[in-house]
Amino acid sequence: MEQKPAPKGRGALLEMLKKHKEARAGGAGEPVEEQAPPKTRGRAMLLQKIQEAKERKAGGDSGQLSTPGPSTVPSETRRGVSGVTKALGEVAITASETCSYRGESGTPIKATANYILLNVEKDRGVFEYEVRFQPDIDAKSNRIKLVNQALGELSTTKVYDGDVCLYLPCLAFSPRQEFESVIPNTETPVTTTLIYKRKRKLSECLHLYNVLFKRIMHILLYQRMGRNYFSPDHKYLVPQHKLEVLPGFCVHVDEMEGGLMVCLDTQHRVIRSQTVYELFHEIRATNPRNFREEVTKNVIGACVLTKYNNRTYIIDDIAWNMNPKDTFEDRSKGPSCFIDYYREHYNIRIEDVDQPLLITRQVKQSPDGKIERMICLIPELCYLTGLTDAMRNDFKVMKDVAAFTRITPNQRMLALRTYLDRVRQSEKAKQVLSGWGLSLADDTVDVKARVLPQEAIYFGGPDAEAHKYTGGTDWNKAISDNKLTGPVNITNWQLYYTRRDQKYAANFAQTIVRLGKGMGCVIQDPRHIVLDDDRTETYMTAIRDNVANTQVAVFICPTLRADRYSIIKKMCCVNIPVASQVILSKTLSNPQKVRTIIHKIAMQITCKLGGTLWSVKIPVSGWMVCGIDVYHGANNQSVCGFVASINGSMTKYFSKAMFQDGEIGDYFKMPFRQMLQAAKDREGAFPSKVIVFRDGVGDGQLEHCRKYEITQLQEVIKELNIETTITFVVVQKRINTRIFRTVNETNFENPPSGTVVDNMVTRRQFYDFFLVPQSVRQGTVNPTHYVVLVDEGNIKPDHLQRLAYKLCHLYYNWSGTIRVPAPCLYAHKLAAIVGQYIKKTPSTQLDDKLFYL
Incomplete structure (x- = not known):
């Protein structure tokens, strides 16, 4: 039957x-056991x-x-x-359906990731209870005491918010349990009732599990700084630069496709041995006339560390009218001066009693709403963190710091295994986990990785197959030996420079003319415009008088000045739209490297004039790829860069910059309509599929992105009444996931370029995958995370993964692969130059050119 x-x-x-x-x-008896029905809908x-x-x-x-x-x-x-x-x-408690987005193409390799499986014992988990008191009790401390009395031994493993929600690691009482007691410090009887509600899903308990690992990090003597945990006892000293490097970990728990896992990544925090007080003296010695201005510029917004409590603060202001002799309201003893407070609480003697105080503002959440409070800090107790711009530009400093921070896959795996051993050897840490029925796996989780086929780079020439490069992810030499795919003749251009840079200018002009033949184009001599000085007004006047009816204007500047660069770009991108190139004379001063540098400048100018440098094989037709990124400037003013390909080989782009407030875009409809029309004008038809790569969106903004940004694009498709489908992919770079190729049990290395991981460590509720597009020789490679929010085109995972990898080869400012698809980086460059320097919407005459490279 x-x-x-x-x-x-x-x-x-x-x-x-x-x-x-x-x-x-x-009638009487036990209720009928029912099997949980499938999830209902509609x-x-x-x-x-x-x-x-x-x-x-x-x-x-x-x-x-x-x-x-x-x-x-x-x-x-x-x-x-x-x-x-x-x-x-x-x-x-039924687990939600796992979203799987797996491809099949590529060569399988053995790999592991920096994730450790978190095992949950059978019949254990997180059980939610409701707490009631009769009569009701207002004092939170009394509520907690009464709950602890009711729980007995379980009170050490509970999580109770002091209100109505109680979480226990096991089903202790079901469905209801009452406890008779008295209110602490009184004789008033009270009834505490615990009512079982439900067993929570794993995805609903992630915050609780993260709290448990905060306790473990505290037990293992790691100090929290910002979001991560560091060990001050194991710091590395860089005395020649007055720096300290603190090793540590980033720890978070999440429900992945392979189960509940802990992501554990090694981190480093650079601390300067210099205090804010010492910085004051340094600035006073070098620039006494503008002392306060320089101090404000260097200190406000800086992150400082107070070693007496190992906390970090962001400096919001400097109280020049206050000093350590001033008093404040101490909660324990009333009015107290800063000198006495630090002596009594931390046994610290403040040396300079006349130094100004640093102000940091913190917002605390209370039942009455948000409360802002000010914290005063003593400059001589505040150590500066991070590196200054001068340090970042100093090769020796970065090299010495990188010796500790740029660690290999073997070193990362050793650090992870050492951490696991420390947890196993700590009885307190094991108790924290075992109390909730949790245990860590013995080693990191293995993943199935695939290496996509390496892409061939095609250059210009009559026979495409004869001019292709298949030697890996760096074709710097190959591009100097081959012609460009889309060269542009430069016959009418201008060269601006001051008299002292005349020698560099003459050499630049001669060299770039000679290089034109090898690039496959004709570059004629420029019109030389010699400036009397390097003042900003001089450049403005010269541009206004000469730039009209010119292909490109090249400026050789003696020094790097943001205001001068800004006015050049604003004049050439807004007032008189023309391609422009700014070069520092120092860049042209090295005779051994000057030819290579000028060749790269010539290629950059070609892109700004609408040309193309190389291509990869795109086996589909009628597809458009878009890149979106946002630059955040001062005063909450943001600039969104929106870039879209308008040809079949995805080498020519249409670009738009929009000013907006915040991260999520609000003005996509008009530029997207223009991009679709530009593609139709060039190719003869609207694209059949649009693949949008959206950069800069964190996990907390995914739903907003789906509601606001994707909806705008869909509305344009609907208004045009076309059958174009949209696939919207979020690209995340700032992630803690690391992928290692497994050679053997003790030897690990970076995975090769083109490695894809789409299982085990991918998100349970998203269609997502990780891609390693770069080949890294030093340190550990950072994979890129792709999250598919919408896929109206039903693109196969293999096709989307291959497309993302191909696009990582098409960024014309770098003759190699990059971390994100080229449209994303183009959008980033566009938004940054408009937000930092141009600060106005660029002319529409430049929309179809990469003028921002």
Whole structure:
């Protein structure tokens, strides 16, 4: 006899209600065990919610939550309600469906990631209880004491917010338990009632698990600085630069495709041995006339570390009218001066009693809302963190710091295994985990990785196959030996320079003319315009008088000045639209490297004039790729860069910059419509598929991105009444995931370029994958995370992964692969130059050129 299929949807709900009625009619005894029905949808879900609401209303007081107490409900009703509650509880703990986005192409390799499986014991997890007191108690401390009395031994592993929610690691009381006691420090009797609600899903308990690992890091003597944890006892000294490097970890728990996992990544924090007070003296010695201005510029916004409590603060202001002799309200003893406070609490003697104080503002959440409070810090106790711009530009400093921070895959794996050993050897750390039925796996999780086929780079010439490069991810030499795919003749251009740079200018002009033949184009001699001085006004006048009807204007500047660069770009991008190139004379001063540098400048100018340098094979037609990124400037003013390909080989782009507030874009409809029209004008038809790569969106903004940005693009498609589909992919670079190729149990190395991981460590609820597009010889490679938010075009995972990898080869400012698809980096460059320097919307005459490279 053929078995009937299990009912679904409304049928499943009706079946459950039928059993519910049978349970009510069944008299005394245990409620009928029901199997949890499949998840209801649509009208069935609405009916289920209405039914649950009726039962709650019939079962207890309207002012109380959920399960009714036994003293107020007849026994028949209690049995039915408890049966339904149990069934719904089983539904609540059912794991959500795993989203898998796996491809098949490529060569499999053995790999592992910096994730450690977190095992949960059977019948353990996180069980939610409701706490009630009769009579009600206002004091939070008394509530906690009473709950601890009721729990007994379990009080050490509970998580209780002091209000109504209590979380336990096991099903201690079901469905309801009452405890008689007295309110602490009084003789007033009180009844504490614990009501079982449900077993929570793993995805709902991630914050709790993260709290447990905060406790473990504290037990292992790691200090929290910012979001990560560091060990001050194991710091590395860089005395020649007055720096200290603190090793540490970034730890977070998440539910991945392979289960509940801990992501553990090594981190480093650079601390300067210099205090803010010492910086004051240094500035006073070098620039006494502008002392306060220089101090404000260097200190405000800086992150400082106070070693007496190992906390970091962001400096918001400097109180020049205050000093350590001033008093403040101490919670323990009333008015107290800063000198006495630090001596009594930290045994620290403040040397300079006349130094100004540093101000940091912190916002605390309270029942009455957000409360802002000011914290005063002593400059001589505040150590500066991070590197200054001067340090970052100093090769020796960066090289010495990189000796400690740029670590290999073997060193990272050793650090992870050392951490696991420390957790196993610590009884307190093991108790924190075992109390909640948790245990860490013995080693990092293995993943199935694939290496995509290496891409061939095609250059210009009559025979494309004869002019291709297949030697890896760096074709710097190959591009100097081959012609460009889309060269542009430069016959009318201008060269601006001051008299002292005349020698560099003459050499630049001669060299670039000679290089033109090898690039496949004609470059004629420029028109030389010699400037009397390097003042900003001189450049403005020269541009206004000469730039009109010119292909490109090249400026050789004697020094790097932001205001001069800004006015040149603003004049050439807004007022008189023309391609422009700014070069520092120092760049042209090295005779051994000058030819290579000028060749790169010539290629950059070619791109700014609408030319192309190289290409990869794109086996599809009618596709458009877009890149979106946002630059955040001062005063909450942001610039969104929107770039889209307008040809089949995805080498020519249409670019738009829009000013907006915040990260999420609001003005996509107009530029997107223009891009679709530009593609139609060039190719003869609207694109069949649009693939958008959106950079700069964190996990917390994904839903906003889906609601606001994707909706705007879909509305344009609808208004144009075309059949174009949209695939929207978020590109995340700032991630803590690391992927290692496994050579053997003790030897690990960076995975090769083109490595894809789309299993185990991918998100459970997203279509996503990791891609390693670069080949790294030093340190550990950073993979890029791709999250597919919308896929109307039903693009196969293999095709999207291959496309993302191909686009990482098409950034014309670098003859190698980059971390993100080229449209994303083009959008980033566009938004940055407009937000930092141009500060106005560029002319529409430059829309189809990469003028921002």
